[in-house]
Amino acid sequence: MGGTVQASRTPDWLLRGEPGLCRCGPAGIRRKGSFVEKTLTGGADLLRQVMFSEEIAGRPGLLQRLDPRLKAVSLVVLLVAVGLVHHVGTLVACYALTLLLATASRLPLAFFIKRVWLFIPIFSGIVVLPATLSIVTPGEVVLPLWHWHGAPQGFTAQGLTSAALVISRVATSVSLVVLLTLTTPWTRLLAALRALGVPRIFILIIGMAYRYVFLLLGVVTEMYEARKARTVRARRNDRAARGFVAASAGALFGRAGHLSEEVHLAMVARGYRGSPRTLHAFRLRAADAVAAVVVLAAAVTIYGGDVLVGR
C-alpha cells in the first residue's frame, strides 16, 4: 500500500506486516508457509482490508457524498450495461471512466488499481490465454505458430478479441464494485439495501453476521496462535494438521452455537419479538438527482454507443 498508508488514520503498526505473520523463513530463505501461518495471515489480511476500506469510505469525495441507494442501483445498471457491450474499445473507455471516478472520490489511485487488478483480472488473463489459440477458438489465424495437417494454427483474431473482451469486462466490473464498496460504509450500504426492498430479515442477518465474523475471527486467530506458539520446529505432519483443522473448525461450530443461543436470549431480554426495528432516514438531494440522470445517460451511452459501432 506504500504511500497511501501514511496518509490514513489507521494506526501504522496495524498495517505493517508483523514478523510473527511473515511467511518468509529465517535468513531470507523462502519456504512455503504452513497451514497455520497461511490461516493467520489470511485473518490479518481480512481485518486490514476491512479497516482500510471503512476508513476510505469516511473520507470526503464525489461518490462518498451520493445517496447509497442511488449508488447501489447505479452499480447494477452500469454492470448490466457493461455486461451487454460487444466491443473492447467501449470497455476500455468504461474502465477509464472508473479511474476518473476513483480520482474524483479521492481514492488513492495506485491502491485502487492494485485492488482491482491483483488477482481477478490477472487470473482471468491466465485462464483465457489458451482460448486465444485456434485449437480452442477457431477462426482467422493472425499469427501462425505451427501447422496441423497443412492448416496453419496459432493465435486467432476471434480468440484474441474474446480474451481482450473477458479481461476488460472483468476489470471494469470489478472496478465498479470496488468503487461502490470503497466509498460506502458497510452500515450505510446495508441500510440502502433495506430501503430498496431487500427483506428485513436478510438485512438483519447480514448485519449481525458482519459483526460476528470479527468476533469469531478472534476465536480462530487465538486457536491458531496458540498452535503456532506450541510448534517447536517446522516439520510437517499432515495427519496431525488435518486433525487440528477439523478440531478447530468443530470447536468453532460449538462456539458459534453457544454464541447464537446467548445472543438470542440477550435479544429476547431486550424486547425482541421477531420483528426488528431499524433507524434509517435517507433523503435524496439535488446532487443525487443529477447523479441519477448522469448514470442513466452513461448506461444508455455505453450500450447505445456499442450498438452504433456495430454488432
Add this chain to the structure above:
Amino acid sequence: MHIPDGYLSPQTCAAAYVVAVPAWAIATNRVTRVVKTRNVPTLAVLAALSFLVMMFNIPIPDGTTAHAVGAVIIAIALGPWAAVIAVSVALLFQALLFGDGGVLAFGANAVNLAILMPFVGYGVYRLIAGRAPLTSRRRIAAAAIGGYVGINAAALATAVEFGIQPELFHTASGAPLYSPYGLSQAIPAMLLPHLTIAGAAEAILTGGVLAYLARTDPARLAATHRDVPATAGEPAPAGGRRLTPARVSLGFVAVMVLLTPLGLLAPGGAFGEGAPHELNLGQLGLHAVPAGLAEYNGFWSHTLLSGYGFHDGQHANLAYILSAVIGIAVVAAVIFGVGTLVERVARRRRGTDPVAEPETA
C-alpha cells in the same frame, strides 16, 4: 470457484437469480417456522461461521494447502435450508467486501455453492449414512463422500454455466463475448482440480468436523439427526423419513437436471429416432420407406418445441435447455400427481379398514 462478473452474460445471471430468489424465500420460510425469534441470531452466527470456514487452509495429501467451502458440513450439522442462507450471506460478504465473486454473478454463485452443493452433499450423506450410529465410521465416511460429491456437483454446475456461454453469446465474427470455453473444455477443466485437490480438501473438512462434533459435542448435531442412535449400543429412535410424492418428484428433478448436459455433449443421434429421410435404406435391405412409416410419420405436428428447437432453428443449445426444463417440469408434475393420488387412495382404504396397519396410527 467464485465466478467474477464478466464471465457470464447478464442473461445467464438473470436466469440464476430466477432460481436463487425462490430458494432463498423457501429457506427463510423453513427456518423461520421453527422458532420465530431464534432464527436471526442463529443464521447470522452461522453465516459468519460459513465465511470463516472458507478461510481455513486445509493440508491435503499432495503437500500443499487448499480452501474448502464448508457448505456440506453446515448442511449436515444444521440442515440444508439453514446452509442455503448461511453460505449465501458468506458469498455476499466475499462479493461486496473483497471483490471475490461478482455482483451480477452472485445469483449464479449462490445457485452453485449455496443451493446445489449443500443439497447434493447432504443427500449423498443421508443416503450413505442411513441409520448408522452417530459415532460410526460409516457416518464419517458418508460425510466425507458427501462433501466430495457436493463440491464436484457445484463445480459441474459452474462448468455448465461457463460452457454454454460461447455457443449462446458471440460477436458476428464468432469471437465469444464471455467465457470462451465450450462445454467440452469447461467441464474437464473445472472437474479435474475439483475431483482431486478441492474435493480432497472438502472431504477432509466435512468428515473431520463431523467426527469431531460426534465425539465431543453431539448436541450440535441433534437438529438433523433425530432418528439416529448416538452409539452402536443404543436402540434407534422410532420414526424415519417417508417417501412422499413431493420428495420423489424433487429427487427426479435433481437427477434429471444433473443429467441434462449429457445431451449437449454426446455425439451422434439416438437409435431408432431418425426421420424417414435419414434412414440408410440400402443398409437395411429396403428399396423404399415402409408404407406405414411414411403414412404415420408427422401424424402429430402440433408440437411446442419441434425437434427440441425453436421454429426458426436459432439458439440450438438454449432451445435444448428450455426443452429439458419444460420436459422435467411436466414429468415431475405427473409423478407428483400420480404419487398424491396413490397416497390418497391408500389412506382412504386404510381409513375404511381399521384392522389394516394399526401400528402406524
